[in-house]
Amino acid sequence: MEWEDLARELSQQTDSKIVLLVMDGVGGLPADGKSELEAARKPYLDGLARNGVCGVTDPVMMGITPGSGPSHLALFGYDPLKYQLGRGILEALGSGVEVGRNDLVARGNFATLKGGLVVDRRAGRIPTEENARICEYLNGRLPKREGVEVRVFPGKEHRFVARFTADGLADDLTDADPQKEGRPPVPTTPLAPEAAKASGIVNRFLDDVAEVLAGEAKANAALLRGFSKFPSIPTMQSLFKLRPAAVANYPMYKGLAKLLGMEVIGVGGQTADLFDALEKNWAEHDFFYVHYKRTDSTGEDGNFDAKVAAIEALDPFLPRLAALKPDVLVVTSDHSTPSALKGHSWHPNPFLLVSPTAGADDVPAFTERTCAKGLLGRFRSISAMPLMLAHALKLQKYGA
Amino acid sequence: MEWEDLARELSQQTDSKIVLLVMDGVGGLPADGKSELEAARKPYLDGLARNGVCGVTDPVMMGITPGSGPSHLALFGYDPLKYQLGRGILEALGSGVEVGRNDLVARGNFATLKGGLVVDRRAGRIPTEENARICEYLNGRLPKREGVEVRVFPGKEHRFVARFTADGLADDLTDADPQKEGRPPVPTTPLAPEAAKASGIVNRFLDDVAEVLAGEAKANAALLRGFSKFPSIPTMQSLFKLRPAAVANYPMYKGLAKLLGMEVIGVGGQTADLFDALEKNWAEHDFFYVHYKRTDSTGEDGNFDAKVAAIEALDPFLPRLAALKPDVLVVTSDHSTPSALKGHSWHPNPFLLVSPTAGADDVPAFTERTCAKGLLGRFRSISAMPLMLAHALKLQKYGA
Numbered sequence: 035m036e037w038e039d040l041a042r043e044l045s046q047q048t049d050s051k052i053v054l055l056v057m058d059g060v061g062g063l064p065a066d067g068k069s070e071l072e073a074a075r076k077p078y079l080d081g082l083a084r085n086g087v088c089g090v091t092d093p094v095m096m097g098i099t100p101g102s103g104p105s106h107l108a109l110f111g112y113d114p115l116k117y118q119l120g121r122g123i124l125e126a127l128g129s130g131v132e133v134g135r136n137d138l139v140a141r142g143n144f145a146t147l148k149g150g151l152v153v154d155r156r157a158g159r160i161p162t163e164e165n166a167r168i169c170e171y172l173n174g175r176l177p178k179r180e181g182v183e184v185r186v187f188p189g190k191e192h193r194f195v196a197r198f199t200a201d202g203l204a205d206d207l208t209d210a211d212p213q214k215e216g217r218p219p220v221p222t223t224p225l226a227p228e229a230a231k232a233s234g235i236v237n238r239f240l241d242d243v244a245e246v247l248a249g250e251a252k253a254n255a256a257l258l259r260g261f262s263k264f265p266s267i268p269t270m271q272s273l274f275k276l277r278p279a280a281v282a283n284y285p286m287y288k289g290l291a292k293l294l295g296m297e298v299i300g301v302g303g304q305t306a307d308l309f310d311a312l313e314k315n316w317a318e319h320d321f322f323y324v325h326y327k328r329t330d331s332t333g334e335d336g337n338f339d340a341k342v343a344a345i346e347a348l349d350p351f352l353p354r355l356a357a358l359k360p361d362v363l364v365v366t367s368d369h370s371t372p373s374a375l376k377g378h379s380w381h382p383n384p385f386l387l388v389s390p391t392a393g394a395d396d397v398p399a400f401t402e403r404t405c406a407k408g409l410l411g412r413f414r415s416i417s418a419m420p421l422m423l424a425h426a427l428k429l430q431k432y433g434a
Numbered sequence: 435m436e437w438e439d440l441a442r443e444l445s446q447q448t449d450s451k452i453v454l455l456v457m458d459g460v461g462g463l464p465a466d467g468k469s470e471l472e473a474a475r476k477p478y479l480d481g482l483a484r485n486g487v488c489g490v491t492d493p494v495m496m497g498i499t500p501g502s503g504p505s506h507l508a509l510f511g512y513d514p515l516k517y518q519l520g521r522g523i524l525e526a527l528g529s530g531v532e533v534g535r536n537d538l539v540a541r542g543n544f545a546t547l548k549g550g551l552v553v554d555r556r557a558g559r560i561p562t563e564e565n566a567r568i569c570e571y572l573n574g575r576l577p578k579r580e581g582v583e584v585r586v587f588p589g590k591e592h593r594f595v596a597r598f599t600a601d602g603l604a605d606d607l608t609d610a611d612p613q614k615e616g617r618p619p620v621p622t623t624p625l626a627p628e629a630a631k632a633s634g635i636v637n638r639f640l641d642d643v644a645e646v647l648a649g650e651a652k653a654n655a656a657l658l659r660g661f662s663k664f665p666s667i668p669t670m671q672s673l674f675k676l677r678p679a680a681v682a683n684y685p686m687y688k689g690l691a692k693l694l695g696m697e698v699i700g701v702g703g704q705t706a707d708l709f710d711a712l713e714k715n716w717a718e719h720d721f722f723y724v725h726y727k728r729t730d731s732t733g734e735d736g737n738f739d740a741k742v743a744a745i746e747a748l749d750p751f752l753p754r755l756a757a758l759k760p761d762v763l764v765v766t767s768d769h770s771t772p773s774a775l776k777g778h779s780w781h782p783n784p785f786l787l788v789s790p791t792a793g794a795d796d797v798p799a800f801t802e803r804t805c806a807k808g809l810l811g812r813f814r815s816i817s818a819m820p821l822m823l824a825h826a827l828k829l830q831k832y833g834a
Contacts, residue, residue, distance in 0.1 A: 411812035420497025433501035
């Protein structure tokens with residue numbers, strides 16, 4: 035019996051409410067002796083740490099730096115080594131492209147074809163606006179094919195997402211990309227018999243693109259990589275009997291949440307928007323995932339002071355969260371993003387849990403080093419969900 | 435290679451002795467700032483914590499509340515997600531019914547049958563003494579069937595345990611229970627071809643019961659649920675080369691111990707009885723499981739003060755335990771039973787280990803919060819057995 039089977043068997047719907055506040059990438063590294071969390075003035079966050087129990091989490095396993103996909107999956111109780119989300123699906127979700135169960139998506143590049151050879155795999159990195167114009171043109175001119183719907187969605191510069199909708203598509207397909215310049219375009223090839231239909235549709239699309247864009251100076255062909263279907267992943271309703279909601283601003287996180295069956299409450303880019311939406315939708319759900327992005331983006335920028343400021347900017351809103359009196363409140367991160375490393379890292383995430391069923395330890399502040407000495411110890415992020423469900427009294431006893 | 439294979443390969447019989455004292459459900463939650471263990475005066479227990487190394491354990495995994503079966507299995511070195519004990523077997527063990535490898539057991543209800551319909555699934559909750567009379571009557575009157583032995587054992591009110599002894603019985607059987615009143619009785623159905631024999635025997639028994647009890651006003655039929663065979667689980671002798679003994683008072687724990695090959699030393703309900711039995715049998719065994727129940731039952735009652743008193747009542751006996759000079763002494767719990775929750779919980783168990791091969795950490799007392807900072811950290815209960823065997827020098831080196 036594994037965790038998912040246990041969850042299905044033991045979870046029960048109750049009126050208790052859980053809030054999971056993800057301060058994306060909040061864990062960091064010391065500069066001049068203090069990490070971003072140690073340097074920030076954040077009285078409310080530290081107060082929560084004092085009122086609850088703390089620990090640190092490894093998103094995948096010690097030493098592994100996760101992308102946003104696996105690290106969020108783990109926090110939501112899904113094994114990030116079992117469920118691998120294709121690059122195409124993540125690019126699509128990240129671009130705000132809706133993906134359904136009948137869709138096949140891929141990451142695309144516009145490229146330059148000359149004399150039958152791909153001479154520039156990025157079409158001279160055409161401007162993003164140019165890309166938007168070309169995608170619109172393509173969507174209007176691509177010939178209609180019986181039972182198939184194709185749409186392209188512009189990304190930055192030469193990048194786009196292609197979405198194919200039809201019955202019976204599979205994603206066991208090789209990349210349609212010569213990888214190096216000076217080579218002829220390559221069609222996709224099915225890696226399994228059931229992908230033959232998809233392969234035919236994709237290759238006909240590539241021919242159609244070359245025909246429709248023949249007059250373009252630079253972007254006159256398409257390359258496609260990372261074909262992915264909507265992943266077959268159980269919903270949080272089916273696993274945990276939750277009525278989950280996601281309060282988030284960025285497409286990637288909204289898309290991921292939707293994939294898992296959460297109702298997505300889209301919000302504006304202001305920090306207050308998160309808490310307005312939470313209050314407004316409080317009655318409708320029993321699990322709220324609230325995503326705060328700025329701690330990650332400032333870390334990615336390598337801007338220590340801006341990351342400190344991002345932490346301090348969130349802090350004053352926490353009393354609004356506490357005022358809702360959730361039965362379980364967790365504040366943590368999906369992964370660390372030390373500004374010293376300008377990117378995601380493998381360092382464990384500080385984790386705090388406040389609940390009437392949790393008691394309190396003696397952790398005085400919400401930081402990497404203090405949380406590591408908390409009552410919860412060090413654990414994998416996938417244990418966050420059983421822990422939250424347990425403290426919300428949403429899990430029945432295992433065995434007699 | 436998994437733990438069980440490792441254990442078989444590496445374990446060796448030695449003269450060293452291990453004592454595992456289980457203070458059932460001892461872990462709790464703070465009330466007025468202090469948990470039961472924090473409130474109790476227990477100088478000897480705290481002295482053991484100071485002389486040994488401490489940690490906290492998760493019986494199954496973080497967040498999962500276990501029953502007594504899975505949580506004890508884990509402490510004895512068995513994966514509680516691999517070995518699942520059927521309800522019938524636990525009910526039988528809990529009622530003190532002996533179960534052997536050829537036995538099939540089930541939980542039973544006496545019910546009231548009228549006009550071919552089950553009109554009361556609990557036979558009006560007949561008194562326990564009435565139940566005992568009916569079981570004795572049944573055991574005397576049930577017709578003998580070739581190669582089959584059937585016995586019923588009374589429980590509380592309308593409940594009983596049925597035990598079928600014959601060659602070739604299997605437990606893949608549906609419940610013989612209409613679940614709702616106003617329906618006719620349902621026979622059991624085999625879920626696998628090898629359960630056909632058992633199904634026939636059980637259904638004939640149900641008919642026999644109805645015939646023998648036809649004159650009863652209320653309890654004139656039987657319903658059966660949770661058919662279970664003696665689980666196929668390796669003994670502690672075969673896995674660990676131990677000569678194990680269980681010193682316990684309650685049937686459930688004695689039954690479980692027997693299932694794993696322990697010699698059961700039944701004792702009276704006084705705390706002193708545990709230590710008398712331990713001293714008396716000290717020479718005969720190299721592993722002693724000592725079960726102290728009162729910390730759990732007071733927790734289940736939600737009686738904080740009584741649970742504190744139960745801890746304090748055990749404490750003065752600990753010097754007798756230490757005087758035996760076991761090579762390894764572990765004091766821990768199977769699961770937590772906070773009186774605040776009036777039941778088992780998912781909170782980790784304080785764990786202490788005293789051994790000449792263990793050294794000491796700086797944990798000053800045996801409590802949930804102090805043990806969480808001990809040298810052993812946080813680990814799953816299934817690691818307790820390798821740890822005890824190792825400190826008793828009963829495990830050889832793995833690999834060259």
